[in-house]
Amino acid sequence: MGTLNTIRRGLLRFGLAATSLLAGAAGAQGITDTAVKIGVSGALTGPVAAVGAVVEGIRVRVAAVNAAGGVKMGDGKTRSIELVVQDDALDPQRTMTNVRKLVEQSGVFALAGIAGTPNNQAIGRYLDQRKVPNLFMYSGVHELADGRAWLIGLVPSFTTEAAVFADYLKKNKPDAKLALLYVNTETGQTFQAGLRTAIQGSKLQIVAAQAVTSADPTIDTQLSTLKASGADTLVVVAAPKQSAQAVRFAAESGWRPVTMLSYIGASPSSLKPAGLANAKGVITSAFAKPVTAASTDPAVRQYLADHAAAKARFDTGDSMGQIGYITGEALIRTLEAVKQPTRQALIDAAQNMNQVGVGLLLPGVTLTTKRDSGDIYPIESLQLFRFDGEQYQALGGLVSFEGRTPRH
Known part of the structure; x- marks a missing residue:
């Protein structure tokens, strides 16, 4: 009898151990019946810490849905979202280190909102091998060499923005001489290639182009070269700091060209260092609704309320924070569509969206992707706005490239 009891106790311990191992394996997938774990790596410090507002915006939206009880997913279970955040200072090597920790140590179910084209390039092959979804990256370059099977972007392609800028100039300044200031990464190179393609066959011409890096303390040399080119139009695709420097230089140097800024560096908050009068x-x-304290739009009011409740560490007018909030909303909408709690089901849902609504997007802008037909761009519409010294005013209607994002 003693031997039998010993065997039973051994089997019980073995069973408990096996159960523990199985639970550990399930936990490594980052999802239980009550919670889903999402990893984020972003620039919380460093020379481009302004981009960290994307992470903070995600946190604001996630905090709101958790306070409301969580996300009811497609399998019928309601789960809270647990964010695990790491700082990478927008350094691709640190992003890679962080992602390994998030996947192998924290056991996240998926990643979301990782900023920077080089950063997402750095982690692509690893995530493909691990089969971990990389959702709604903050980069306008969607055609990465590695990681495409487990990747989805969010913001429009930089080729779309370049085409919209070119369209406006063809109609309103058809003989424009363009000076291009671009960040020297695939972001700027993609925009430049898209712009050169978009102006083909027109009288528009790029007469000078200068590269900058996000770490440059000043860009006066590049701007002086662009001014000397005789250009009457300045196009800027650069981080917020360099965008503001370009606006200030153009105004204070007496150049005063028509200035067009990429959405990545054009929010009113980003322009403050330039002097709003200069801007x-x-x-x-833009693809997001203008945010003002006086807005009566229900989605904007909800955003402002969520921002206040979360004690967010970014200004309500910061477009980076708004994009983060939209990223959090896109994550929630995707989780709601997932009918099985698997990573494959999650990436399938993200890569096959059909006019998914997100409140803070402009009217007429929805999230649509069709993986099998090669449509990998959730947002393919933009509207132009002009800054009046205090806020942006609409400049024409929505321009849609749905299903036909320009390639470069």
Whole structure:
């Protein structure tokens, strides 16, 4: 009898151990019946810490849905979202280190909102091998060499923005001589290639182009070269700091070209260092609703309330924070569509969206992807806005490239 009891106790311990191992394996997938774990790596410090507002915006939206009880997923279970955040200072090597920790140590179910084209390039092959979804990256370059099977972007391609800028100039300044200031990464190179393609066959011409890096303390040399080119139009695709420097230089040097800024560096918050008076007349593109304290739009009011409740560490007018909030909303909408709690089901849902609504997007802008037909761009519409010295005013209607994002 003693021997039998010993065997039973051994079997019980073995069973408990096996159960523990199985639970550990399930936990490594980052999802239980009550919670789903999402990893984020972003620039919380460093020379481009302004981009860290994307992470903070995700946190604001996630905090709101958790406070409301969580996300009811497609399998019928309601789960809270547990964010695990790491700082990478927008350094691709640190992003890679962080992602390994998030996947192998924290056991996240998926990643979301990782900023930077080089950063997402750095982690692509690893995530493909691990089969971990990389959702709604913050980069306008969607055609990465590695990681495409487990990747989905969010913001429009930089080729779309370049085409919208070119379209405006063809109609309103058809003989424009363009000076291009671009960040020297695939972001800027993609925009430049898209712009050169978009102006083919027109009288528009790029007469000078200068590269910058996000770490440059000043860009006066590049701007002086662009001014000397005789250009009457300045197009900028650069981080917020360099975008503001370009606006200030153009105004204070007496150049005063027509200035068009990429959405990545054009929010009113980003323009404050340039002096808002200097920024008057700046044109940019947008896919999110303008946010003002006086807005009566229900989605904007909800965003402002969520921002206040979360004690967010970014200004309500910061477009980076708004994009993060939209990223959090896109994550929630995708989780709601997942009918099985697997990573494959999650990436399938993200890569096959059909006019998914997100409240903070402009009217007429929805999330649509069709993996089998090669449509990998959730947002393919933009609207131009002009800064009046205090806020942006609409400049024409929505321009849609749905299903036909320009290639470069």
